[in-house]
Amino acid sequence: MPARTITPFDTDWRFVQQDAPGAEQVTFNEAGWKAVVVPHDWSIAGPYDRTNPPGRGGGYLPGGIGWYRKQFTLPASEAKRQVWVEFDGVMANSEVWLNGHKLGQRPYGYSSFAYDLTPYLVSGKANVLAVRADNSVQPASRYYTGAGIYRHVRLVSTAPTHFTYGGVFVSTPQATAAQAKVQVQAEVQNQSAAAGTYTLETTLLAPNGKPVGTIRSNQAVAAGQTVTFTQTLPVAKPQRWSPTQPVLYQATTRVLAGKTVLDEYTTPFGIREAKFVAATGFWLNGENLKIKGVCLHHDAGALGAAVPLRAWERRLELLKQVGVNGIRTAHNPMDPEFLDLCDRMGFVVMDETFDTWTAAKNHAEKGYNLHFKDWWQADTRDLVRRDRNHPSIVLYSVGNEIRDDLNSPAGFQRYKEQQDLVHQTDPTRPVTMALFRPSQSKVYENGFVETMDVVGQNYREAELVAAHEAKPARKVIGTENGHELPAWLLLRDKPYMAGQFLWTGFDYLGEGNWPEIANGQGLFDRTGGWRPVAYQRQSWWGAQPVVRLVRKAENAGAGEWVANWTPTDFDTYDDAKVQVYSNCDEVELFLNGKSLGAKPKPADDSPRAWDVTFAKGTLRAVARNKGKEVATDELKTAGPPARIVLSTDRPQLAHDWDDVAYITARVVDANGVVCPNTDQQLTFSASGPGAVVAVDNGNIASHEPYQAQARQVYQGQCIALVKANAPSGKITLSAAASGLTSGTLTLEAAPARTK
Template identity: 50%
Template sequence: MKKRAILSMLLVLSLIFVSIPELQYPVMAASIELKGTDIYNGLRGQSFNEGWKFNKGDVSNGQSVNYNDSNWSDVTLPHDWSIFNSFNQWSPAGDGGGYLDGGIGWYRKTFTVPSNYSGKKVFIGFDGAYMNSQVWINGNFLGSRPYGYSSFEYDLTPYLNIGGKNVIAVKINNNQPNSRWYSGSGIYRNVWLTVLDPVHVDYCGMFITTPKVSRDSATANVSTKVLNQSNSAKAVSLKTTIMDASGNQVASDISSTVNISAGSDNIFNQNITVSNPHLWAPDSPYLYMVQTEVIVDGKVADTYRSTMGFRYFNFNSTTGFSLNGVNMKMKGVCLHHDLGALGAAVNYRAIERQLQIMKEMGCNAIRTSHNPPDPQVLEICDRLGLMVMDEAFDCWETGKTANDYHLYFKDWAKRDLQDFVKRDRNHPSVIMWSIGNEIPELPLKLPQS
C-alpha cells in the first residue's frame, strides 16, 4: 500500500510538472550577440578582463612598471573584494553596507601590444570601478574618477610600448562610509580594450532619436560624431543601415563626403525612414540594429553598431501615461545593483535572472536606484521589455553619509551626468531620467511662496 501511495504521488507530481508550460521570454534583439558587450560604444571593444593581479591594501609605487607583483592574487574581472571579507560588526560600512569593509586595493595587468597596433588608436574603457579610481599605463597617470558608478575611457596610445611589455595599474579607494547600501569594492564591472583607426566614431558617439513614429512609418535621426586623429585631412562619408531583428536591412543612407581636418571632428546627421515599423513595448520589445560604417578613401575605417527601438510615449495630468498611444500603468520596483550573495561583481546571467523574476511577478518598469546601472542591465531591459527610470545620484551637495558623493558633486556632477546620459541615451527601455533620489536640499533651493 505504501508503495502504491508513493507511486501515485510521483505520478501526480509528474503530471503537474509536465502541465506547467515553460516560461517564454521575448527575445527581440538583432542577430548580433549582445551578451556581455560594450553595446553603448558600438560593439568595438575586446574584453580586457583576464590576467589581472590584485592586492588588498595600499602599496608604494604600485603604478611602477618594475614593481614586483608576483605575490599578488590572480583575479579575473569583474571583481569585488569586499564580498570575500569576513563580516565585521565594527565595519565603517555599517548595516547598509553589509558590515563588509572596503579600504584600498590595487590591480595590475601586464600585457603585450602586437606590432600591428602601430598607427592605431588604443583605448581602455571601464564600465565602473568602486570608487576613487586612479589609472596608470607604464607609470604615466591617465586620470581619476571618484564616482564608482560612472563608465569612462582613457587613451593609451601615447604611452604604449608597441610590440613589447606594458603595465596598467589601477588604485581603488573605497573610503567608507560612503553608501547607504552594499556597494562592493574594486573593478566590479567589465573592462574593454578598443583598437581603432585614427578616423573613427567617438566614444559613445552615436545618438539615435525617433522624431516621427507611427505604426505606418517611423523616422530615425542618426547623429554620429567622427574624429580625425590622424596627421592629415581626410575625406569621410558614412553608410548607415537599419537592420531588423533577423539581421535583414530595412533602410539605409549614405551621407555626403565631408573633409575633416587633422585633429578635428564632424557630426553627421542622417534621417532614415522605416515603413511599417515594429514598435517597442513591454509585451513586444522589438529591437532594431543601427550600423554605421565610416568610409575613408573608399575603405571602411570603423564600424559602429547600436540597438534601437521605435516607440513614443506621453505623460498627461488627466489621462496618465501612454506608450505607443495605449494608456498603461507603470508597475515598477527600485532595484539596487548588487547580486545578493554574489556581491557587486557583475554577472550577466545573475542580472538577467533578477530582471526575469521582476517580469514574472508583474513588473513592467525598473528604477535603477540610486545610481547609473551596469550597461548590461539596460541591454537586458531593452530585450525583456522593461521600462526604465535611469537614475544618476543619491545625493547632491548635502551628504547622507560622511564620505559619499556630496564631497565630489560640485566638481564632478556635470561630467558624470553628461557621461551617464551619453552612454544610455539610445536604449528604448529608458523613458525617464532621474537626477537625484530624495535630495534633502532641493526644497530649500525653490522659491518660497
C-alpha cells in the first residue's frame, strides 16, 4: 500500500439543523437526519428574513447549530498505522468527536485543522465521527460566513513515523535567473515505541515532470520526538514563477527506515524572488511589478460559502480579463484550494488572518474578538504553516481595520507578537496590516508603522503617499481602495506605491442595509456580470486594446452608469450622458452611422465623454492606435422581449463536486438584443445526468431562494448553476417564461478530473 493514503471524506454524512445533545455517542439514533455531501453550507438555503440573528453582517440569512455524523469502517490494512482527519474549514465554533471521545474544538470557522484519530479507532467495526458546528451566537461577522462543514474533509494514514501536519516547508532563499537554491525543512514525528535513525529523501521535479535532483540525509529521532530535517538543492537556470508564467515545480519528500518508505508528501512550489523596496515598490524576479489587486470575500453568491473550485476559477478568469494580478483574502483565510488556483493561474496574494483582534466591530459584536486572546496563536500558526508553500503569497496581513488602540503599549505588543509569530513560522515573507484612519490612531507619529515590514492602509490614498514622503524609508501598499480615478493615478505615478487592492472584485453576501442583502461594490456582480467600473478598470489595467461604452441611466446625467442603449422611459429620455473607457490613442463615436466626433486619450486616463441627443438605434465606439482600428464596442436599442438565449462558460461538465457550469439566460428581442428592463421570471429544467443546483441574478436586493428552479431576470439576465450527477451523457438545460420562446443548450457530462 502507499506510504501515505489520503481518502476523501466528503460523502455519506448525515446532518440535522438543530442542536442534538448526545449526538457524539456511537449509539445515538440519527433516524430522520438528512444525507448530505460536504462541503455543505446550510445557511445559504435561507430564507432571508430581516429578523434573522446574523442581521446585516450575515446578509439576513439564518444562523444556528448543526450536527454532522459519519460512520466508517477502517480497512484492516490501516489498523497499525497513524490515522488522522483533516478539515479545511468548519463554520463555526466546531467540536469534533470520534466514538464519543472529544478530539478538540475550534472557534474560528476559517481555520484548517487536523485531529489524530488513532487512540480511539476500533478495527473491524463502524466508527462514528461527529461534528457540532455552532454559529448561533450572533452577530458574529460583518459579512456572510456560511454555516457547517463548508470545506473539504479527508482521512490520512501513515506509518507511526511520519511528517507532521503542515510540517513540510519548501522555500527558495536564492532564485536568480542563473541559479536557485531550494530549501526543504521537514518535521518528522516518531510516534512509534522505539527510537530510530531515519532518512529524508527529497526529489525535485521540473514543471515538465522531469527530475531535477535528489538529496538524502539521515537523522536520529527518539520515540515520541519530532525532529526537523533541513536540505538544500541547487537548480540551474530555473523557470521562475510569475503572474505571466505561473510555472510550478514539485518536491516529493519521503521518510525512510532503511529501504522502507514510511511517509511521502508532494509539495508544489514556485521558484521566485519577491521583495518590497521603499523607493520603488514591489519587485518579482528582478522586475518592478505594480500589484493591481482586488479584495475577495469567501462566498460565491448562490453557492454560499461551500464553493466549488470551478466557481473560483471562473471568477479569477474574469479578473484576469480586467488586468488584475493580485488578490487580498478579505478578511480571513480562504479555502486552501483557492490558493492552489492562484499559484496555477498567476496571482500574487496578500494572505490575511483576522478582521478583529480584541475590540468589537459594529454588526459583529460577538465575533472573533471574543476568542482572539485564547486562539490567535493557534490560528495564525496554522494559517502560515498551511499556506507558506504557495508561491502566490507575497505578503501576510494580520488584521483589517483593527479597532484595538494602536496608540498604546498593548496595541504595539499585540501587533508585534503576531508579526513575530509569522516570521518564526515563515521567515521568507513580510507582514503588514490594513490600517484604519491612521491619522486618528497616530500610528504615523508614534512609531507604530516603523515596526511594520510593509505599511498597509485602507483608502485615503493621499494620506499614505504623504506618510511615505515624510519618511521615505517606509514601504507602502494600498490594502483596500476604491474605484475612483485619483486612487489609480497615485498607483500609476508614484513609484514607491507597491500596489492596491480594490474593494471589491465581486459582490459578496452581507454588509447591506435591508432590503439589500449583499454588498454591491464589486467590479462584477455575484453572478459574474460586468459592472461599468470593471470596464473602466480594464481600460486602466488591461494589456490589450480596450473600448467600452456606458451611459447614465436617467435623463441629463441622473442615475447609475449602464451599458445599454435602452432607456426605461423613452418619452423622458433625450439627453444622454455617454462615457467611453479606452486605453487607445483615439476613440470616435457614431450614432446610427453618423460620427459624433473623435477624441484623443487624456493624459490622466479619464474617460472620454459625449453629450448625445438620444435616438433609437446603434451607438458605436471605434478605437484606434496610430490611425488603425483596434477595438470596437456598440450598444443597440432593444425591442419587445421575444425569446430566451442560453450560454455556458463550459461545454463539458465533470462528475465532480468541484465542477459547476454557469448557465447565463438572457431575454432578447427579435434581433438578439438584450432587453435590460424586463423582469420576467424564468423557470429552468434539466434532463439527463445533471441538475440545476442553484439560481441567481445580480440584484443585491433580491430575496428569492437560491436553491430553486426559477429566478427573476435582472437587467435582462439571470443564471442557473448546473452539476453533473453521472460521469457521461448529455445534459439538456431549458429555460422558459410566459410569452417568450424558450431557450435550450446541451452540456456533456464527463468523468471526475484527477486532482
